[in-house]
Amino acid sequence: MMRRILISAVALLVVAGVAAALSLISPMRRPAPAAVDLPRAAKLTCSLPGDVVVEGEGTPTVTPVAGGDSVDAAPGTAVAASTPVNVRADGDIAAGVVVAGTPRLFAPCASPTTTGVLLIDDPATAELLLTNADAAEASVDLRLIGPDGELSPVGSRGIAIAPGVTRPVALSILAPEGPVAVVYSTSHGRVAAVARNVEGRAARVVTPTDLREEHLIAGVPAGASSVKLLVTNPTENRVNVTTTAMGPGGSYEPASTTGLTLAPMTSQIVDVTADLSGEASTLRVVGDGELGASVITQVGTGAPTTLTDSASVTDLMGAAPSGATLQLTNPGTAAATVQTSEPGGEARTPVTIPAGATLAVESTARLRVTSETPLVGAMVVAGDEGAVVVPLAPAAGTPASPGTTVLDPELR
Amino acid sequence: MVVHNAEGWLPRQLVALAGLNPRPGRLVAVDSGSTDGSAELLAKALAEGVVDDVITTATQPFGAAVAEALHDQEPEWIWLLHDDSAPRRDTLAHLVEGAKQADIVVPKLLEPKRRNYPETLSEVGQSITKGGLRVPLVEVGDIDQGQSESAEVLGASTAGLLIRGETWREVGGLAPEVERHRDGVDLCWRANAYGNRILTWPNAALTHRRAGHTGERESNEHPHVADRLAALRVVGARGASTAGLTLASVARAFGFLLAKSPSQAGAELKALRRYQSSAASTASLKDRLPAEDHTPPEFIPGRLWPVKHWLDKAGASITERYRDFTEPDTSIDELTGDDFTGVQNRRRVINPLTVLLSLLLVLSLIAGRRLYGVGDVAGGGLLPAPSTLGEAWQAYLTGEAPWLGIAASASVLGLGQPGWFTVAALVLTPVFAAWTMWRLIRRFEVGKPVAAALAGVWAVAVVLLGLVTAGDVTGMTLAVVGPLLASSLISVARNEAGGAERLRAPAVAAFWLLIVSAVWPTALILATVAGIGWIVRDRGRVVDVAVAVLPSWIFLAPWVPALVRHPGRLLTGVDPLAWPDYHPASWATVFGRILPSGLPLWANVAFFALLALVAAVALARLTRRAWVGVVVTVAAPLLIGTLLSRLVVEVDGGSARALSSPWALLVVAGLIAPIAAVQWGQLGMRRATSALTVAGLLAAGTWAVVGFNGPVGKAPTALPGYVRDVTTSTRDSRALMMELTPNDTVAWSVVDARQPQWGTGERNPAGPFAEDFAAIVNAIASGNPPDDLAERLRINGTSHVWVRGFGADHRVGVDNVAGMVSAPADDTTIVWTVSGLVSRAWLQADEDVEPIVDAQVPSGSGERTLVIAEPADANWRATVGGVELERADAVEERLAFALNGASGELRVEPAPHWWRFALHLAVFVALAILAAPTMSGPTGARRGLE
Numbered sequence A: 001m002m003r004r005i006l007i008s009a010v011a012l013l014v015v016a017g018v019a020a021a022l023s024l025i026s027p028m029r030r031p032a033p034a035a036v037d038l039p040r041a042a043k044l045t046c047s048l049p050g051d052v053v054v055e056g057e058g059t060p061t062v063t064p065v066a067g068g069d070s071v072d073a074a075p076g077t078a079v080a081a082s083t084p085v086n087v088r089a090d091g092d093i094a095a096g097v098v099v100a101g102t103p104r105l106f107a108p109c110a111s112p113t114t115t116g117v118l119l120i121d122d123p124a125t126a127e128l129l130l131t132n133a134d135a136a137e138a139s140v141d142l143r144l145i146g147p148d149g150e151l152s153p154v155g156s157r158g159i160a161i162a163p164g165v166t167r168p169v170a171l172s173i174l175a176p177e178g179p180v181a182v183v184y185s186t187s188h189g190r191v192a193a194v195a196r197n198v199e200g201r202a203a204r205v206v207t208p209t210d211l212r213e214e215h216l217i218a219g220v221p222a223g224a225s226s227v228k229l230l231v232t233n234p235t236e237n238r239v240n241v242t243t244t245a246m247g248p249g250g251s252y253e254p255a256s257t258t259g260l261t262l263a264p265m266t267s268q269i270v271d272v273t274a275d276l277s278g279e280a281s282t283l284r285v286v287g288d289g290e291l292g293a294s295v296i297t298q299v300g301t302g303a304p305t306t307l308t309d310s311a312s313v314t315d316l317m318g319a320a321p322s323g324a325t326l327q328l329t330n331p332g333t334a335a336a337t338v339q340t341s342e343p344g345g346e347a348r349t350p351v352t353i354p355a356g357a358t359l360a361v362e363s364t365a366r367l368r369v370t371s372e373t374p375l376v377g378a379m380v381v382a383g384d385e386g387a388v389v390v391p392l393a394p395a396a397g398t399p400a401s402p403g404t405t406v407l408d409p410e411l412r
Numbered sequence B: 001m002v003v004h005n006a007e008g009w010l011p012r013q014l015v016a017l018a019g020l021n022p023r024p025g026r027l028v029a030v031d032s033g034s035t036d037g038s039a040e041l042l043a044k045a046l047a048e049g050v051v052d053d054v055i056t057t058a059t060q061p062f063g064a065a066v067a068e069a070l071h072d073q074e075p076e077w078i079w080l081l082h083d084d085s086a087p088r089r090d091t092l093a094h095l096v097e098g099a100k101q102a103d104i105v106v107p108k109l110l111e112p113k114r115r116n117y118p119e120t121l122s123e124v125g126q127s128i129t130k131g132g133l134r135v136p137l138v139e140v141g142d143i144d145q146g147q148s149e150s151a152e153v154l155g156a157s158t159a160g161l162l163i164r165g166e167t168w169r170e171v172g173g174l175a176p177e178v179e180r181h182r183d184g185v186d187l188c189w190r191a192n193a194y195g196n197r198i199l200t201w202p203n204a205a206l207t208h209r210r211a212g213h214t215g216e217r218e219s220n221e222h223p224h225v226a227d228r229l230a231a232l233r234v235v236g237a238r239g240a241s242t243a244g245l246t247l248a249s250v251a252r253a254f255g256f257l258l259a260k261s262p263s264q265a266g267a268e269l270k271a272l273r274r275y276q277s278s279a280a281s282t283a284s285l286k287d288r289l290p291a292e293d294h295t296p297p298e299f300i301p302g303r304l305w306p307v308k309h310w311l312d313k314a315g316a317s318i319t320e321r322y323r324d325f326t327e328p329d330t331s332i333d334e335l336t337g338d339d340f341t342g343v344q345n346r347r348r349v350i351n352p353l354t355v356l357l358s359l360l361l362v363l364s365l366i367a368g369r370r371l372y373g374v375g376d377v378a379g380g381g382l383l384p385a386p387s388t389l390g391e392a393w394q395a396y397l398t399g400e401a402p403w404l405g406i407a408a409s410a411s412v413l414g415l416g417q418p419g420w421f422t423v424a425a426l427v428l429t430p431v432f433a434a435w436t437m438w439r440l441i442r443r444f445e446v447g448k449p450v451a452a453a454l455a456g457v458w459a460v461a462v463v464l465l466g467l468v469t470a471g472d473v474t475g476m477t478l479a480v481v482g483p484l485l486a487s488s489l490i491s492v493a494r495n496e497a498g499g500a501e502r503l504r505a506p507a508v509a510a511f512w513l514l515i516v517s518a519v520w521p522t523a524l525i526l527a528t529v530a531g532i533g534w535i536v537r538d539r540g541r542v543v544d545v546a547v548a549v550l551p552s553w554i555f556l557a558p559w560v561p562a563l564v565r566h567p568g569r570l571l572t573g574v575d576p577l578a579w580p581d582y583h584p585a586s587w588a589t590v591f592g593r594i595l596p597s598g599l600p601l602w603a604n605v606a607f608f609a610l611l612a613l614v615a616a617v618a619l620a621r622l623t624r625r626a627w628v629g630v631v632v633t634v635a636a637p638l639l640i641g642t643l644l645s646r647l648v649v650e651v652d653g654g655s656a657r658a659l660s661s662p663w664a665l666l667v668v669a670g671l672i673a674p675i676a677a678v679q680w681g682q683l684g685m686r687r688a689t690s691a692l693t694v695a696g697l698l699a700a701g702t703w704a705v706v707g708f709n710g711p712v713g714k715a716p717t718a719l720p721g722y723v724r725d726v727t728t729s730t731r732d733s734r735a736l737m738m739e740l741t742p743n744d745t746v747a748w749s750v751v752d753a754r755q756p757q758w759g760t761g762e763r764n765p766a767g768p769f770a771e772d773f774a775a776i777v778n779a780i781a782s783g784n785p786p787d788d789l790a791e792r793l794r795i796n797g798t799s800h801v802w803v804r805g806f807g808a809d810h811r812v813g814v815d816n817v818a819g820m821v822s823a824p825a826d827d828t829t830i831v832w833t834v835s836g837l838v839s840r841a842w843l844q845a846d847e848d849v850e851p852i853v854d855a856q857v858p859s860g861s862g863e864r865t866l867v868i869a870e871p872a873d874a875n876w877r878a879t880v881g882g883v884e885l886e887r888a889d890a891v892e893e894r895l896a897f898a899l900n901g902a903s904g905e906l907r908v909e910p911a912p913h914w915w916r917f918a919l920h921l922a923v924f925v926a927l928a929i930l931a932a933p934t935m936s937g938p939t940g941a942r943r944g945l946e
Helices: A002-023 B010-018 B038-048 B062-070 B091-099 B165-171 B183-193 B223-236 B242-258 B262-276 B279-287 B305-326 B352-371 B389-398 B403-414 B418-442 B448-464 B473-494 B499-519 B522-537 B539-565 B567-571 B587-591 B601-619 B624-644 B661-677 B683-706 B721-727 B770-781 B789-794 B808-815 B914-931
Strands: A042-046 A050-056 A061-064 A078-081 A085-089 A093-099 A105-108 A115-120 A126-131 A138-146 A149-151 A159-161 A166-170 A180-188 A192-197 A212-220 A226-233 A239-247 A250-252 A266-271 A281-298 A305-307 A313-319 A325-329 A336-341 A351-353 A358-362 A366-383 A386-391 A404-407 B028-032 B053-057 B077-079 B085-087 B104-110 B121-123 B126-128 B134-136 B162-164 B198-208 B648-651 B654-657 B734-740 B745-751 B798-804 B820-826 B829-834 B841-845 B848-851 B865-871 B876-880 B886-891 B894-898 B904-910
Touching: A002 B587, A002 B601, A002 B624, A042 A050, A042 A093, A050 A085, A050 A313, A061 A078, A085 A093, A093 A313, A105 A386, A115 A192, A115 A226, A115 A281, A126 A138, A126 A159, A159 A166, A180 A192, A180 A226, A212 A305, A212 A325, A212 A386, A226 A239, A281 A325, A281 A386, A305 A386, A313 A386, A325 A351, A351 A358, A404 B770, B010 B038, B010 B085, B028 B038, B028 B062, B038 B053, B053 B062, B077 B091, B077 B165, B091 B104, B091 B162, B091 B198, B104 B183, B126 B183, B126 B223, B162 B165, B165 B183, B183 B198, B183 B223, B223 B242, B223 B262, B223 B279, B242 B262, B352 B418, B352 B448, B352 B683, B389 B403, B389 B418, B389 B904, B389 B914, B403 B418, B403 B499, B418 B448, B418 B473, B418 B661, B448 B473, B448 B601, B448 B661, B448 B683, B473 B499, B473 B539, B473 B661, B499 B522, B499 B539, B499 B914, B522 B539, B522 B567, B539 B567, B539 B914, B567 B648, B587 B601, B587 B624, B601 B624, B601 B661, B601 B683, B624 B661, B661 B683, B721 B734, B721 B798, B734 B770, B745 B770, B770 B789, B770 B798, B770 B808, B789 B798, B789 B829, B798 B808, B798 B820, B808 B820, B808 B829, B865 B876, B865 B886, B865 B904
Parallel strands: A138 A266, A212 A366, A404 B745, B028 B053, B104 B198, B734 B798
Antiparallel strands: A042 A085, A050 A078, A050 A093, A061 A085, A093 A105, A115 A180, A126 A166, A126 A192, A138 A149, A138 A159, A138 A180, A212 A281, A226 A266, A226 A281, A239 A250, A239 A281, A281 A305, A313 A366, A325 A358, A325 A366, A336 A351, A336 A366, A366 A386, B077 B162, B085 B198, B104 B121, B104 B162, B126 B134, B648 B654, B734 B745, B798 B829, B820 B829, B841 B848, B841 B865, B865 B894, B876 B904, B886 B894
């Protein structure tokens, strides 16, 4: 009987063993939700007056923020705007304002946001423009972080902005000395923020960036006479910063930024001009905590230009004044083959960019760049009177990711 | 004694007559046209002096034959005998004794004696209703214990009737208008009418074979024809209206049809036709009645007697079935077990089933403590129940899956509250599963202790597999109904009945197969294949298989096209898209970890390992063939289920994982089978089964402690009350819900008055505009809501957007869209109301859009269209002022109806599938008829002969 029991037990064990082996087969995954055609209605706000240049899909329209008639803005053409405007389109677009004056400047238009940071090296000559392009009132709080800590000036909290209104805030009063990081956040609504030099000073525009651990700042022009890295630590912890420069010959760490560390709630400016040797470059700034970073570059005797973080994607587009040079940087670890073309035109001969290198090529006024690996880039018009740097923007097909969405009937 | 073709039983009759003491003064036999050996038998009896005279006539009615025997004589007493009514030796003596007090003496008629059975009563006088129904005065089939007492009656069978000669003359003898059957009742009734006394005398007994009634005496037509015709004539002559009798006969014929006796129904109608065409005979009979009727009125039953009688029989039947149910026959195992070997007959005070069910009930009630109280219970594969029974039926009528009808019907068990039924089902499924498994195991004559232990094992396995705590409705149903189906199939296999009675067992099996197939269509495929295999082996089973399998195919027929379009649905259970994407376990699958039960894994490992070990011990005691069979029975579902657990299949509206629980239950059943097959008396098995019982108790106790710790639980809606009020109002709008979960996944759903609830997991749970909503959700989640968000929501009938867990950028993004009005619901939740009183229905005239918020269509002129936020091809209907609207061309791909100048109350709702309901009802009625007891009239088999 014991033998029969053993045989029976072994038989069941074998069956269970086979089942256990089958259970090790990786289960099929439920297919991801079907790709949906995202509504791509885009709305950018251009806070400065000037010639609005739009690139992208759909039929963009330009409408004054304060209200008024809309004007169609065909890609590749400029629409003169004397007041802040909204640019709307049914697809992804990039837009900027070529600001009139001396020297000429390019100020990218951006979506209104609830938070952001503007890094300003000389606040004594600057003013902040806060534009509420929405239909609801916005209320903005400012935090100013200087080299020695956070400033607490009167009037930096609860700045109310009515719909369609652009409100200037004189930074010279709030923070007379620089560098300073202006961190803005809204308790209601959202705003488009930009800083510019006050009248009477050389024209200059600073666009906002986000607080994050890594910044890729493209568009440092070749032959820059001055390149400064401005970083800020808005947190209550010390942040160690590692900077990598990506030039034509590859990537390297600028000596001036070695061991760079930021005390809590401080801003710091580092001159990396000598490290870059006047080469067209992109800087990668990485912190072990959230930080804000921008690069202030100057060509010739012109006014400084502030560069901020660019999106690293595989499909880029941009539009710039004629005579621009395209600077493309491959921040990846493998060489990238890049195809450039003028929208609607023939593709140009592909170029290869080594990993961590920046390549400068001749550009057209309107440009589309595609690659198998993510790139950053900018269109640079440099001259003795300064430089206009137009960062390339994500083109159609690269919308902001909504993350993973899952239909869940239990949510009720 | 009138004789007609009685060769089969006449010898016994003659022997009885020969033994009479005293004998009648003269015993005359009338051979009424016999064509068999009756004449020879009578001649022999005459020669031997058993009878005093034999008169041979042509075939004629009983009364005419008696008249022939009497000629014009008027004896003091006339004793009427049938050729199948054998008197006892002292019958006549007792009758004569009774004759001292009566004009007609009615003997006690007994049923034919069966070997080893006591005498049973057939009749001690009878009456008749005004509709012609025979009214027995004793319970036919009761054991004769001398309980009957002498009493005055209306009438009786002519068998053994002793009639005073004067009375015979006074009433005119037997009426020729009542040829066969009921002639005794008519005679006695007339005697009563003349003021004679008819008295039963139970001490005088005859064994009445009732050869004519039972069909033993060959006849050219159904015996019921003559019986019913006589009954109609008897009551018709006494004032019963032809219309009333016609109505009653038609109703009875329909009843006979329901009782699966078409021949009886035909005979009923045939008798009715003859009665209607023989008014002269009825009038003639009426003329025989005296002008003044002295019949005591209490002899005639009241009008409600048939109803009372039917209720009495039904109640007795139920009682008898309940007794059979609660007190199953003693098994061979018990009769040969230890309990019967002792000197003293020990009486088991506590039934093991009672102990098992009581214990499980207490533990289940404790385990379900989190489910009690107000609020929906849902989770896992279980969607919330509809709020009311009406909504449950609405879900069935407008939905696609047939199981919704069964769920709606079963909700009656929850006192009409589907939510209560859900809780009861979750808590009590292990209890019912144990009970049904007990009944199945007992079919194999397994001892009660073993049956209780194994039923407990089954119940515990149901819990440990996670069927109840994960909301596996299919598994729960199969756990309870599966054993009933198996039991009914055993009945089919063992079925030896004939005629319509033979259909009962397959019909019961068909019912349970239908339930199982509705929740797990694979079962129907397997049953069909198995049935075909059975037919190939035994062609005599064609009818059994057809009756068992075809009803399920007919029931599911409207659903078959959907199954063909999405064959993956065959491998899933109910509401396949309700399930979250639970990642299947790996090796733990072998230990029944097929669902997130919330119970500790060690409980699964310990219990199922022990079950397998005990099964192995039991296996060793089986024959080689049974051994192989059990191993295959365990291995096949285990391997199939394990493989299927890796699969993802396409179903209507999405994809779902194949269901493992049916296969897991088959594995458990396969492990239980050898244990049940081995007799309890074997010492090793007793210990092993005891160990299994203890393990089961520990596992059940663990469940009681842990409770419903899996996906199933209270599932209150997160929507604020004012949103729910809108979605359930006449606006009937939708609400879009989004939540950023801690793992950065955006969960979303669409809620309205009809979803989510039972059945909405049979298609995309988000409803018909799932893709549109997915796009909106993605847009909002990406922080880039479209400017026309409010319009997109409006044309989908969405009045509110509920968002939880998102940051300020996302919130402000929606805030800045025109037409979206936000209101915080709590610290992390925002509810946007789409401005403009969004409703599911709106009026559209050119570019003007006017939502209908109060279910009232205002008066208007011009070309107006009613637009419904449903797909253009949706099966919805709309009525205005009770008038159904015609469909119009779709507006923005939405369902539209031509409204024009109509105004009034608007009703917009999914169109119910009445034809499908009718089909399902017809199947159930047909099964009920087939499964109901077959009419066992006098022509049917008697219990003692079965």
